[in-house]
Amino acid sequence: MLRFNRVFRDGGGFDGALVLLALAYLVAFSAFPLIYNLVISFQSVDLFTIATFDRPFVGLENYRDIVNDPLFWPVVRNTILFVGLSVVFQLGIGLALALFFRLDFPGSTWLRGLFLAGWIMPGLVVGAIWGWLLAGDFGVVNWLIQSLGLTQQKIFWLSDPSISIYSVIIANIWLGVPFNMILLSVGLAAIPADVYEAAELDGASRLQRFFTITLPMMRAQLGAVISLGIIFTLQQFDLFAALTQGGPSNASNVLQYWSWELAFREYRIGHGSVVSVFMIIVVIFVATAYVRSTRHEHVV
Amino acid sequence: MLSSTPWKRWLLLAIAVLLVAIYLFPLYWMYVTALKTNTETFANPPTLWPHHAELKVARVWNDMGMGSFIQNSLVIACGTVAIVVLFGTGCAYGLARVRSVWMDVALFMVLMLQVLPPSLLITPIFVAFSQLGLLSWPRTGTILATAANKLPLYIVLVRAAFTQVPRELEEAALVDGNSRIGAFLSISVPLARNGILVSAILIFLQALGEYVYSRSLITDRAYQPATVGLQFFVGPNASDWTGIMTFAAIYVTPILIIFVLAQRRIVSGLTSGALK
Numbered sequence: 001m002l003r004f005n006r007v008f009r010d011g012g013g014f015d016g017a018l019v020l021l022a023l024a025y026l027v028a029f030s031a032f033p034l035i036y037n038l039v040i041s042f043q044s045v046d047l048f049t050i051a052t053f054d055r056p057f058v059g060l061e062n063y064r065d066i067v068n069d070p071l072f073w074p075v076v077r078n079t080i081l082f083v084g085l086s087v088v089f090q091l092g093i094g095l096a097l098a099l100f101f102r103l104d105f106p107g108s109t110w111l112r113g114l115f116l117a118g119w120i121m122p123g124l125v126v127g128a129i130w131g132w133l134l135a136g137d138f139g140v141v142n143w144l145i146q147s148l149g150l151t152q153q154k155i156f157w158l159s160d161p162s163i164s165i166y167s168v169i170i171a172n173i174w175l176g177v178p179f180n181m182i183l184l185s186v187g188l189a190a191i192p193a194d195v196y197e198a199a200e201l202d203g204a205s206r207l208q209r210f211f212t213i214t215l216p217m218m219r220a221q222l223g224a225v226i227s228l229g230i231i232f233t234l235q236q237f238d239l240f241a242a243l244t245q246g247g248p249s250n251a252s253n254v255l256q257y258w259s260w261e262l263a264f265r266e267y268r269i270g271h272g273s274v275v276s277v278f279m280i281i282v283v284i285f286v287a288t289a290y291v292r293s294t295r296h297e298h299v300v
Numbered sequence: 301m302l303s304s305t306p307w308k309r310w311l312l313l314a315i316a317v318l319l320v321a322i323y324l325f326p327l328y329w330m331y332v333t334a335l336k337t338n339t340e341t342f343a344n345p346p347t348l349w350p351h352h353a354e355l356k357v358a359r360v361w362n363d364m365g366m367g368s369f370i371q372n373s374l375v376i377a378c379g380t381v382a383i384v385v386l387f388g389t390g391c392a393y394g395l396a397r398v399r400s401v402w403m404d405v406a407l408f409m410v411l412m413l414q415v416l417p418p419s420l421l422i423t424p425i426f427v428a429f430s431q432l433g434l435l436s437w438p439r440t441g442t443i444l445a446t447a448a449n450k451l452p453l454y455i456v457l458v459r460a461a462f463t464q465v466p467r468e469l470e471e472a473a474l475v476d477g478n479s480r481i482g483a484f485l486s487i488s489v490p491l492a493r494n495g496i497l498v499s500a501i502l503i504f505l506q507a508l509g510e511y512v513y514s515r516s517l518i519t520d521r522a523y524q525p526a527t528v529g530l531q532f533f534v535g536p537n538a539s540d541w542t543g544i545m546t547f548a549a550i551y552v553t554p555i556l557i558i559f560v561l562a563q564r565r566i567v568s569g570l571t572s573g574a575l576k
Contacts, residue, residue: 121555128530234417269427273423280420287415
């Protein structure tokens with residue numbers, strides 16, 4: 001009891017115990033599912049065997065099935081398109097807004113904070129609203145581009161197979177812009193003002209200052225924001241559920257939604273796990289890059 | 301920061317307001333549609349302002365069964381926050397106080413687990429929960445899984461708050477005969493309470509919007525939260541847009557109010573995590 005007191009009541013064991021408690025919870029409900037997912041991906045699991053512990057191992061059969069599935073490559077292509085376009089536009093718009101709100105005018109901080117209203121909204125509600133904005137017959141976006149004379153016909157954002165993925169991308173960009181902007185603002189604020197003043201005295205133009213000071217000094221921040229953008233885009237699920245549900249006929253399906261559909265719609269749980277394994281490998285790869293890039297400044 | 305002339309500052313303000321207005325137009329459109337009559341909703345050209353505004357809160361609340369949805373959302377969000385605060389606060393404190401290789405490993409683990417997509421973890425969680433019989437308590441299962449998903453973010457944010465509490469105050473309490481637990485609860489936690497509160501609010505708001513776990517683990521309509529309820533009405537073939545937008549407006553208005561009230565603190569909490 002004395003020893004217990006010395007270590008946990010008064011000593012360093014106290015901190016260790018607190019940390020271990022939370023880690024134990026995370027291991028049970030986050031790390032264990034990760035490993036278990038790998039196990040399931042080698043098993044044949046259906047509705048009848050789901051609750052038992054002895055399920056037949058089938059080796060790499062699930063992996064072969066998935067890679068040979070005619071949907072596999074189109075879905076991979078969609079995922080790359082979804083992540084690529086989302087991250088580029090979120091970053092571009094986010095950086096432009098961050099630079100603008102850095103200028104000196106009344107209420108800049110408060111107005112900038114309002115953008116986060118988009119970020120705090122549940123993804124499903126954002127999806128529902130964009131579903132209405134982009135609706136084919138009565139959507140306000142179609143009305144706007146038609147009255148601007150950009151197109152003659154209505155665009156069926158959600159039901160045209162060649163376009164439906166872009167409707168989800170647009171909604172996802174809207175959702176991701178505020179977070180990008182706030183994180184980039186933090187990076188911009190950390191650049192000392194006298195660097196700019198010195199450059200201005202030396203006669204550097206605005207554009208020159210951006211490319212020779214802002215971008216190089218933001219390198220770590222940009223790396224972190226891009227990695228986080230990729231991670232959050234790979235996490236995006238709610239918008240698909242609300243907007244297109246991967247359709248029409250899987251034209252806008254991405255890996256994370258396909259994995260869920262395989263497991264929970266078609267009850268091909270082993271196959272769903274295989275897709276998850278692929279995705280988790282990508283996420284861990286990006287996350288490692290992110291954690292390394294921010295070793296000393298743990299960005300949220 | 302960069303100084304400019306007065307008229308230029310007002311011009312910039314005007315542009316800024318315009319940018320915010322463009323960005324928040326989807327929110328505006330949700331509220332306007334919720335107030336329109338069904339015929340006006342489908343008018344062409346669309347009206348930018350409801351001409352015959354009508355409040356359909358009571359009808360939508362009853363017809364779409366929102367009472368039970370909202371109640372379940374609150375139960376799940378409160379349960380999640382309780383677990384996250386209980387497990388996360390101490391962990392954040394430990395990670396902020398002790399510098400060692402092991403703590404670095406622990407922090408690395410927390411950061412890695414923060415990024416795992418729920419949609420990829422739900423399959424093994426579903427299988428494991430059905431083996432353990434946890435699916436008979438679907439809301440409890442959802443709370444346990446959601447808490448694990450939100451815990452890392454809370455730890456990172458609260459850790460930043462604890463690093464700002466001076467160690468000396470705590471050491472003084474220890475000299476005065478407090479135990480470590482006593483010093484933690486009576487000195488460190490009260491001094492970091494703003495950071496803890498803001499982080500807890502943020503987790504609460506995020507948990508209110510949780511979808512994947514609830515959708516997959518809860519099959520009984522009586523236990524489903526508002527996100528799952530809303531998903532039931534939307535999709536490519538949705539037609540009752542006034543109803544859907546009213547549902548969405550009722551659901552997110554409290555979230556937006558809490559956010560606007562705590563906006564400054566949430567923003568500075570998020571960004572201080574980035575600077576520390």
